[in-house]
Amino acid sequence: MSNIPTILQNPLTNKDTAFTQEERAKYGLTGRLPVVVETLEQQTTRAYRQFSSYEKDIEKYIFLDQLHNRNEVLYYKLLIDHLAEMLPVVYDPTVGEAIKKWSRDYRRSRAVYLDVNHPENIRASFETLGLGADDVDLIVVSDAEEILGIGDWGVNGTDISVGKLAVYTAAAGIHPSRAIAVNLDVGTDNEVLLNDPAYLGNRHARVRGERYDALITSYLKTAAEMFPNALLHFEDFGPSNARRILVENRRQYRIFNDDMQGTGAIVMAAVFSGLKVTKQTFAEQRLVVYGAGTAGTGMADQISAAMEREGLSREEAKQRVWLIDINGLVTDDMDGLPDYQQEYARPATEVADWAKTDGKIGLLEVVKQVKPTILIGTSTDHGAFTEDVVKALCAGVERPILLPLSNPTEKIEVMPSEAIKWSDGKALISVGIPVPPVPYKGVNYEIGQANNAMLYPGLGLGVIVSGAKHVTDGMLLAAAEAVASQVNPQDEGASLLPSVNNLRASSATVAVAVAKQAVKDGVATKQPENWVQAVQNAMWQAVYE
Numbered sequence: 173m174s175n176i177p178t179i180l181q182n183p184l185t186n187k188d189t190a191f192t193q194e195e196r197a198k199y200g201l202t203g204r205l206p207v208v209v210e211t212l213e214q215q216t217t218r219a220y221r222q223f224s225s226y227e228k229d230i231e232k233y234i235f236l237d238q239l240h241n242r243n244e245v246l247y248y249k250l251l252i253d254h255l256a257e258m259l260p261v262v263y264d265p266t267v268g269e270a271i272k273k274w275s276r277d278y279r280r281s282r283a284v285y286l287d288v289n290h291p292e293n294i295r296a297s298f299e300t301l302g303l304g305a306d307d308v309d310l311i312v313v314s315d316a317e318e319i320l321g322i323g324d325w326g327v328n329g330t331d332i333s334v335g336k337l338a339v340y341t342a343a344a345g346i347h348p349s350r351a352i353a354v355n356l357d358v359g360t361d362n363e364v365l366l367n368d369p370a371y372l373g374n375r376h377a378r379v380r381g382e383r384y385d386a387l388i389t390s391y392l393k394t395a396a397e398m399f400p401n402a403l404l405h406f407e408d409f410g411p412s413n414a415r416r417i418l419v420e421n422r423r424q425y426r427i428f429n430d431d432m433q434g435t436g437a438i439v440m441a442a443v444f445s446g447l448k449v450t451k452q453t454f455a456e457q458r459l460v461v462y463g464a465g466t467a468g469t470g471m472a473d474q475i476s477a478a479m480e481r482e483g484l485s486r487e488e489a490k491q492r493v494w495l496i497d498i499n500g501l502v503t504d505d506m507d508g509l510p511d512y513q514q515e516y517a518r519p520a521t522e523v524a525d526w527a528k529t530d531g532k533i534g535l536l537e538v539v540k541q542v543k544p545t546i547l548i549g550t551s552t553d554h555g556a557f558t559e560d561v562v563k564a565l566c567a568g569v570e571r572p573i574l575l576p577l578s579n580p581t582e583k584i585e586v587m588p589s590e591a592i593k594w595s596d597g598k599a600l601i602s603v604g605i606p607v608p609p610v611p612y613k614g615v616n617y618e619i620g621q622a623n624n625a626m627l628y629p630g631l632g633l634g635v636i637v638s639g640a641k642h643v644t645d646g647m648l649l650a651a652a653e654a655v656a657s658q659v660n661p662q663d664e665g666a667s668l669l670p671s672v673n674n675l676r677a678s679s680a681t682v683a684v685a686v687a688k689q690a691v692k693d694g695v696a697t698k699q700p701e702n703w704v705q706a707v708q709n710a711m712w713q714a715v716y717e
């Protein structure tokens with residue numbers, strides 16, 4: 173077959189059967205499309221029928237990916253019209269499965285790859301996009317060391333950046349052609365990939381130390397110079413790099429770590445809702461975090477900061493936090509604790525008579541001793557919140573807040589259906605994955621999705637609309653409050669978080685709150701008269717131009 177016209181090949185310009193007769197004549201498409209001219213709605217109906225014909229989520233993922241590569245407007249129209257149904261396919265949990273198979277199933281690239289062995293190519297790689305300084309709002313970058321809860325996936329992790337961007341556009345109307353997905357290919361320690369002939373990334377162990385740091389520094393510098401308005405979103409880095417990069421660069425660059433800050437903020441939103449039910453303050457909480465890595469310690473930081481805002485000293489706030497990691501309760505006599513855990517390590521003397529199992533103070537013992545008001549799981553330890561743990565939790569307090577947040581489904585600490593049963597409906601639950609409501613003793617328990625995807629799109633939109641120079645703690649808090657303001661958790665069986673069905677409206681509400689806070693914090697560079705209108709105007713709609 174002869175060549176396909178460029179306008180049909182480019183997903184940003186392709187309208188396919190929706191090109192009018194005039195357009196067909198103008199763009200050299202005469203005779204190159206079937207005669208019927210369709211509307212976007214008609215195309216969407218067909219695409220939905222095609223989507224629905226696939227049984228497996230991974231097949232649906234591939235169908236949507238191919239549509240994304242063919243016709244961007246149609247892809248987003250379909251996604252936005254069926255957001256609650258399709259988010260779990262383009263994003264968590266199915267994206268995890270797609271990432272595992274990415275090199276083997278390779279179809280077409282949608283990203284920029286920055287190679288640790290050729291840092292001199294960073295600028296040239298971005299230049300190939302042909303985008304000017306004002307053309308980019310957002311870059312999502314991942315080095316794929318800790319993809320969701322499934323570990324190191326090297327270049328296969330490209331699709332976490334692509335998936336996060338799809339959610340930005342579908343949920344908050346971030347313009348798809350003003351956003352870039354980036355994979356930092358620094359090698360991988362995943363032996364399966366290193367020994368797979370189909371693997372498409374650098375076939376060597378992860379580069380660490382000076383060369384890694386030089387790549388990050390060069391990436392930040394080049395991206396900020398070339399695209400000075402872009403929000404630099406970091407996703408799924410390993411725990412030590414994630415925190416270090418954020419802490420070292422947040423004053424200088426417009427940088428956001430989703431796993432620490434986005435997750436921390438969505439958890440804050442769930443806790444705000446939970447406290448409306450228990451009628452307590454942050455300062456009264458006892459927080460146990462099971463799995464003290466990037467996400468878990470990010471949450472400990474945000475919840476303890478909320479305690480401080482209510483008048484506790486830093487020391488008093490830390491006294492109300494217990495971290496549990498792979499070696500049990502984190503105590504100050506442990507060797508080699510990473511810096512992000514040291515801050516919360518409990519004095520060994522304080523727990524000297526707590527029961528140990530296999531030489532560790534385990535979760536059940538901590539729950540019995542501490543009587544936590546909030547138990548968070550970010551451990552990837554599937555099933556860790558056993559019946560004994562949930563029952564002990566409920567023996568300690570009347571309405572515990574229970575957030576088993578590990579993704580994807582195969583990693584979750586407890587499924588809500590079990591936690592509702594074991595807690596006799598008392599636990600106030602949210603989880604990272606989408607789950608259906610749980611019927612129990614005549615009540616339908618709606619389970620909100622405490623996934624950063626419920627917050628970061630609106631946060632990003634607020635940053636873009638306000639032209640904020642930095643993402644401040646105040647902006648994260650404003651986002652969390654805006655999410656929590658949309659639910660009535662006191663109603664029996666109500667969710668702690670808004671439904672995914674309302675995600676676009678929720679994102680707009682979050683964006684307005686974030687933009688206003690950016691002004692208050694002195695980091696906004698734009699100040700329109702009406703923030704609500706400015707946010708609406710900024711939201712890209714899936715329609716043909």
Ligand SMILES: NC(=O)C1=CN([C@@H]2O[C@H](COP(=O)(O)OP(=O)(O)OC[C@H]3O[C@@H](n4cnc5c(N)ncnc54)[C@H](O)[C@@H]3O)[C@@H](O)[C@H]2O)C=CC1
Nearest residue numbers: 320321411463464465466467497498553578579604623624
């Ligand atoms: N719901 C959400 O929005 C988010 C959920 N997550 C989930 O949280 C989990 C952790 O993610 P990250 O913090 O990025 O990973 P990470 O690797 O930084 O942290 C995981 C921590 O859990 C610890 N751990 C592993 N097995 C354990 C066990 N048996 N007992 C106690 N601790 C154990 C590890 O030592 C590590 O410190 C993942 O499943 C991820 O999908 C992460 C970010 C957002």
Ligand SMILES: CC(=O)C(=O)O
Nearest residue numbers: 319320321579623624
């Ligand atoms: C949701 C997310 O960012 C994670 O699981 O890593």
Ligand SMILES: [Mg+2]
Nearest residue numbers: 320407408431
């Ligand atoms: Mg993540």
